[in-house]
Amino acid sequence: MYQAVSPPASIVIASRESALAMWQAQFISRQLGLLYPQTRISIMGMTTRGDQILDRPLADIGGKGLFIKELEQALEDGRADIAVHSMKDVPMSLPEGFMLAAITEREDPRDAFVSNRFGSLNELPEGAVVGTSSLRRESQLRFRFPHVRVEALRGNVQTRLRKLDEGQYDAVILAAAGLKRLGLEGRITALIEPNESLPAVGQGALGIECRSDSQHLPDLLRPFYHDETAKCVLAERAVSAVLGGSCQVPLGAYAEIGEGKMRLRAFVASPDGKLMIRAEELGEPDAYSALGNLVAQRLLADGAGEILSGLS
Numbered sequence: 001m002y003q004a005v006s007p008p009a010s011i012v013i014a015s016r017e018s019a020l021a022m023w024q025a026q027f028i029s030r031q032l033g034l035l036y037p038q039t040r041i042s043i044m045g046m047t048t049r050g051d052q053i054l055d056r057p058l059a060d061i062g063g064k065g066l067f068i069k070e071l072e073q074a075l076e077d078g079r080a081d082i083a084v085h086s087m088k089d090v091p092m093s094l095p096e097g098f099m100l101a102a103i104t105e106r107e108d109p110r111d112a113f114v115s116n117r118f119g120s121l122n123e124l125p126e127g128a129v130v131g132t133s134s135l136r137r138e139s140q141l142r143f144r145f146p147h148v149r150v151e152a153l154r155g156n157v158q159t160r161l162r163k164l165d166e167g168q169y170d171a172v173i174l175a176a177a178g179l180k181r182l183g184l185e186g187r188i189t190a191l192i193e194p195n196e197s198l199p200a201v202g203q204g205a206l207g208i209e210c211r212s213d214s215q216h217l218p219d220l221l222r223p224f225y226h227d228e229t230a231k232c233v234l235a236e237r238a239v240s241a242v243l244g245g246s247c248q249v250p251l252g253a254y255a256e257i258g259e260g261k262m263r264l265r266a267f268v269a270s271p272d273g274k275l276m277i278r279a280e281e282l283g284e285p286d287a288y289s290a291l292g293n294l295v296a297q298r299l300l301a302d303g304a305g306e307i308l309s310g311l312s
Helices: 019-035 069-077 135-144 157-165 176-181 227-243 285-311
Strands: 010-016 040-046 082-086 098-103 111-114 129-132 149-152 171-175 190-192 206-211 251-258 261-269 276-283
Touching: 010 019, 010 069, 019 040, 019 082, 019 157, 019 176, 019 206, 040 069, 069 082, 069 206, 098 227, 111 176, 129 135, 129 157, 135 149, 135 251, 135 261, 135 276, 157 171, 171 176, 227 251, 227 261, 227 285, 251 285, 261 285, 276 285
Parallel strands: 010 040, 010 082, 129 149, 129 171
Antiparallel strands: 082 206, 098 206, 111 171, 111 190, 251 261, 261 276
């Protein structure tokens, strides 16, 4: 029923060249090949500005949108047909002329604690050095464990693990999904539950982007659209959109559906973790956008606006 339109002769996937990004593109490529065996699928690897600048935090150089601008340029130029992203890297507003054709089923959304010396965050002693690239993780770490040192950690997954193994850090916090997708699940010392470290908006899900004037691609990509994941991710993105979520804002949001209801949790914090505002609501999964707006307004009513104004 998905092949109401004829598949094209070829589909070019734009992807970052990191091992994780290429895994994601190859995963989508394999699935496309199974769905449309007559179509030639190829991947165009690209190095983005976000990959090139590794000596400064993302918050200082323009945010996660730096990971996808070059891919969108390839779509606009016609060099590629689709781009595959980690949803947590996708800005809340896409440029005019682009659309998310699919949000895939979510992998493990949790953060992962990785250490060669300690078994969990609770075991970290005074002055232990924890590496992370995320203000969201940093603020939650500082809130719960003010005795540890949090230091910036950039680079791809393998680079971050190498820095840990070299002794530059006592522990690092990474997305569990990325480690699992790369076959590095064995490096996970402990998974961090959402009540301890609320995930990033969209963490664990992939998004497939194309030009909004593509006549057939949205229909061809419909099999990748996972309804439950999409509703959860869109609820999370609604929270972030209201709050101006970006790499400059220590913000997390996580939605899950159980027994017919969506539970949406979110927080906004100061980077030092001394101020943290949390909100949680239950609602109908189909009302994901309204639920996200409600949680965002709850955060603002409880003082998130003051935190956000202090970041600008």
